Amino acid sequence: MDLQVLRSFQAVAEGLTVTEAAAEARITQPALSRALHRLEEEVGAELLQRVGRVLRPTPAGRVFKEYVDAALDSYDRGRRAVAEVVDPDTGLVSLAFLHTLGTWLVPGLVTGFREEYPGARFELHQHGESGLVQHLLDATADLMITSGDPGHPLITWRRLLVEPLWLAVPTGHRLARHRRVRLAEVADEPFILLKPGYGLRSVTEELCREAGFAPRVAFEGEEVQTLRGLVAAGLGVSLIPSSPDTAATPRFPIRYLEITDVHGARDIGIAWLTGRALPQATRRFIDHALRASANAPDGRW
Template sequence: MELRVLRLFREVAEGATVTDTATRASVTQPALSRALKRLEHEVGAELFQRSGRALRLTPAGRAFKQHADAVLENYDLGVRAVGELVDPETGVVTLAFLHTLGTWLVPPVLSGFRRRYPRVRFELRQHGEAGLTAELLDGTADLVLTSGDPGDTRITWQRLLVQPLRVAVPPSHRLAKRRQVRLAELAGEPFILLRKGYGLRDTTEALCAQAGFSPIVGFEGDEVETLRGLVTAGLGVALLPLPHTAMFPPSPAEHPAPHLRVSDVVCARDIGIAWPSGRELPPVSESFRQHVLATAPRALPED
């Protein structure tokens, strides 16, 4: 059984036609059909059934594909590991990160690493916390940058820094002239929140509970800067990290939302890096992990 045939099988199994697959592989359609038939003979079962002009996986085909995917993934990881051992200053770092870290933490740690290792490439993905955990457990990411320990024994997490959170209020708000507030003073106010599944949403609800109330949901969004803009527009208040003004400068006509310190509750969140427990990272990813541990604490915006 050849790896090349497994790759062709996977392509057809994922919906490509035999004609298109053969064209991309620079083989004739009859040659590809014969290769798939030989694969079925080796496996001892029909892997495809025809549905019109398309091929669909049989139950045996679906079962076989799971193992074929694992074989190809392990082979590609092995080739990658050997290549990085031969030249550890090249390779690919697969990194997933929390949406809210993409505006201030991820850019400087990536650019600093690329200055040292310009031939290294990155495969980047953004998620909420649940998606980040899945990336690690599925093996599609070597490292993730997230808030808080995932609390899974299959994942190792290390704190990088503690990020302060502030209460953002509209410029015309009754508390806007203050430098600090008690979070309890905002009970009854509409809160602009991230959707369920984001760590900052859970943190906000937990901190409000410590202050003795549940936040009234005024709006739910997917991006911190969207929430900040809606606060500025007067639609509610929010518990947010400090803005990175170098990346998101206010327009001349804009009066940005004041960000007030909180005096009755410790408002902050942990930011950390995580990787799969018990699995040795590829050399280039391990180098990047060490780089992040050394440089991330300096990435916080000034208070």
């Protein structure tokens, strides 16, 4: 069974047309159609069926694809492992990270690592918390950097830093002249929050509970930049992670206030599947991230 045929089957089952999959494989469309037909004969079942102008996996095809995904992933990991034995300094680090960390933490870690290992390559994925865990479980990433320990029995997590959370209010807000406030002071105001399932949403709700109230939700977004934009527009207040770019600008006329009645912060850490044998470059990156965090107690590097 040809690995390229399996890759083409995988691509078609995931939504590519046969013509597109054939172009990726650098063969003709009729040749790929014949190869997929031979694959079905080998497996002993119809794997793909036409729905309109495209092919979709049959029930048998969906079951078979799970094993194809696992086989191809294992093969690709084997090739990576061999390549790193031959030249460990040019290994690939497959990293998924929380979208809010893409403006400061991840670039700093990647830059520092590549200064030590210039030949290292990165495969990056950006997502919310739930999507990051799935990247590890699906083996589409070896590592993730996220907020809080996911608490999954198959995942090992190590803290890198504690990131402060600030109360973001519009510059014209009644509290904007203050530096420090109690979170309870905005108990009656509308909150701009991330959607349920995001770690920052859970942290915000927990901090509000500690302050004695449940946040009144005005809007639910999918990224922190959206929260900032709607706070700047005067539609509510929000708890925003601290990072080097959290400062008032003409585009984001916001004041960031320290909260004093609850501990406004979240843990940021690095995680991997406990039982997976990690490539050498990946293990080196874990060590690099942990050293960087130990040498930067204020969470900045």
